[in-house]
Amino acid sequence: HAAEAYRTDLMTITRHVLNEQSKYPESRGDFTILLSHIVLGCKFVCSAVSKAGLAKLIGLAGETNVQGEEQKKLDVLSNEVFVKALVSSGRTCILVSEEDEEATFVEPSTRGRYIVAFDPLDGSSNIDCGVSIGTIFGIYLVKDKDNPTLDDVLQPGKHMVAAGYCMYGSSCTLVLSTGNGVNGFTLDPSLGEFILTHPDIKIPKKGKIYSVNEGNAKNWDEATAKYVENCKFPKDGLSPKSLRYIGSMVADVHRTLLYGGIFMYPADKKSPNGKLRVLYEVFPMSYLMEQAGGQAFTGKQRALDLVPNKIHERSPVFLGSYDDVQDIKELYAAAE
Ligand code: AHM
Ligand code: MG
Numbered sequence: 001h002a003a004e005a006y007r008t009d010l011m012t013i014t015r016h017v018l019n020e021q022s023k024y025p026e027s028r029g030d031f032t033i034l035l036s037h038i039v040l041g042c043k044f045v046c047s048a049v050s051k052a053g054l055a056k057l058i059g060l061a062g063e064t065n066v067q068g069e070e071q072k073k074l075d076v077l078s079n080e081v082f083v084k085a086l087v088s089s090g091r092t093c094i095l096v097s098e099e100d101e102e103a104t105f106v107e108p109s110t111r112g113r114y115i116v117a118f119d120p121l122d123g124s125s126n127i128d129c130g131v132s133i134g135t136i137f138g139i140y141l142v143k144d145k146d147n148p149t150l151d152d153v154l155q156p157g158k159h160m161v162a163a164g165y166c167m168y169g170s171s172c173t174l175v176l177s178t179g180n181g182v183n184g185f186t187l188d189p190s191l192g193e194f195i196l197t198h199p200d201i202k203i204p205k206k207g208k209i210y211s212v213n214e215g216n217a218k219n220w221d222e223a224t225a226k227y228v229e230n231c232k233f234p235k236d237g238l239s240p241k242s243l244r245y246i247g248s249m250v251a252d253v254h255r256t257l258l259y260g261g262i263f264m265y266p267a268d269k270k271s272p273n274g275k276l277r278v279l280y281e282v283f284p285m286s287y288l289m290e291q292a293g294g295q296a297f298t299g300k301q302r303a304l305d306l307v308p309n310k311i312h313e314r315s316p317v318f319l320g321s322y323d324d325v326q327d328i329k330e331l332y333a334a335a336e
Contacts, residue, residue: 011196013039013174013185020178030091031162031178034114034139037089039194041082042135042166042174045121046187048074049168052127074127075099078120078135086116093148096311098122098280103153103311108146114161115140115153117279117311123248132169134250138284139163153311157283157304165284167250175201175254177291182257198258203294206323207260210241211252219268223299223331230327249276253285253319257292262320262328267299274316278308282317295325299332 017035021027052074079099086092087104091112095104098119106112118137126133139162142152164176172187174194184198210231217225231241241261246252249263256263265274276282286296286303296303296319303317318328 010191010193013176013194013196016183016185016196017176017178020180030112030114034086034089034091034112034116035162035176037085037091038082038116038137038164039174041078041085041120042172043187043192044081044085045074045078045135046166046168046172048077049121049127049133073124075121075124082118082120082135092116093142093145094150094153096153096279098277098312101312103150105148111145111148113141113145115142115148117153117283119277119280122250122281123246126246126248131246131248132167132251132254133248134165134167134254136165136250136280136284137163138280138287150311153279154308156307157278157286160283160287160304163284163287165250165253165288167254169251169254173197173254175257175288177288179291182288182292201257201292203257203289203292203321204260205293205321207256207262207321208239208241209244209256209259209261210324211243211245211256211261211263212266213245213247214243216266216268216270219270220266221268221299221335223328223335224264224266224268226331227328249281249285253288256320257288257294260321260324262318262324264318264328265316266318267316271314273314276314276317278306278313278315279311282306282315286317286319289319293322294320295322295329297325297329297332 017032079097086095087106090110092114093106093111094115096117116139120135122136123133138160141161142148162178166174174185182201184201185194186197187194252263265276267274282303289296299316318325
């Protein structure tokens with residue numbers, strides 16, 4: 001039965017999304033086209049990341065190589081690739097990137113209905129030691145395509161129409177939700193296609209792992225400190241949780257999604273809004289968690305209810321398994 005070792009029905013990401021979109025009579029295929037441009041960006045970054053050490057792509061932005069050409073840092077290069085891929089899709093009208101101070105308004109001739117907020121290469125401080133890094137994106141619809149404004153971007157996360165991330169790790173994995181649950185696709189490098197490998201991901205209701213930068217503990221508020229204390233010294237004879245922290249959000253969230261548990265970047269006395277950015281870090285990951293049956297909380301409210309005031313706004317976030325996030329919600333409620 002050697003032949004059976006090969007799967008012959010390959011569910012590519014494009015086919016999967018076309019199937020999903022066909023449920024909506026108003027669908028014009030725009031989303032599928034947008035997504036295929038995002039996928040192209042991910043493939044490019046995946047290939048660049050895997051060659052980073054060899055190609056000496058890691059140099060500082062602005063440095064020149066032996067040929068006298070300007071070398072680009074991987075995050076700068078990734079941003080350029082994504083901006084060009086998104087604009088050329090003809091389906092976007094506003095882009096917000098972690099790398100760009102200002103939002104990009106696409107000119108009318110190539111304008112579409114979608115807004116994309118993205119971090120082209122998150123966790124880039126991990127590039128030099130080969131740790132997994134990723135791209136994160138959240139997608140919205142503009143109200144009036146002929147008159148896009150920043151208010152279209154400053155919407156609560158619950159208005160997103162899709163969100164996802166691509167992790168550049170031991171394999172290249174794209175996790176996506178279009179509001180119908182969460183699916184994971186793995187890049188088959190020989191085919192150059194993302195194949196559905198993790199259909200309908202559901203996060204375990206309760207996990208055994210907590211993930212946080214404990215180096216910040218001296219500045220935490222009481223609820224966060226208490227939660228972590230309970231992870232280590234649980235009451236009622238429960239087992240302590242394991243600590244895992246990569247320091248690369250995509251990798252930490254990916255593990256949380258598959259194995260369960262909680263990932264947190266809380267507020268602390270030095271950073272009252274935490275570190276992670278609302279539009280392209282907190283919102284997309286919170287959306288995926290909810291779609292997988294988990295929760296995401298800011299310390300005050302459901303993360304997806306937050307309405308950002310500026311495009312690079314930050315927020316504390318606690319996300320993961322339903323029960324684990326419930327525990328920290330209760331601690332914050334008690335602290336009020
Ligand atoms: P970056 O956008 O500057 O790369 O920072 C975001 C990263 C996340 O990937 C990760 O979750 C977090 O920073 C880790 O921060 P810290 O080093 O403070 O624990
Ligand atoms: Mg980032």
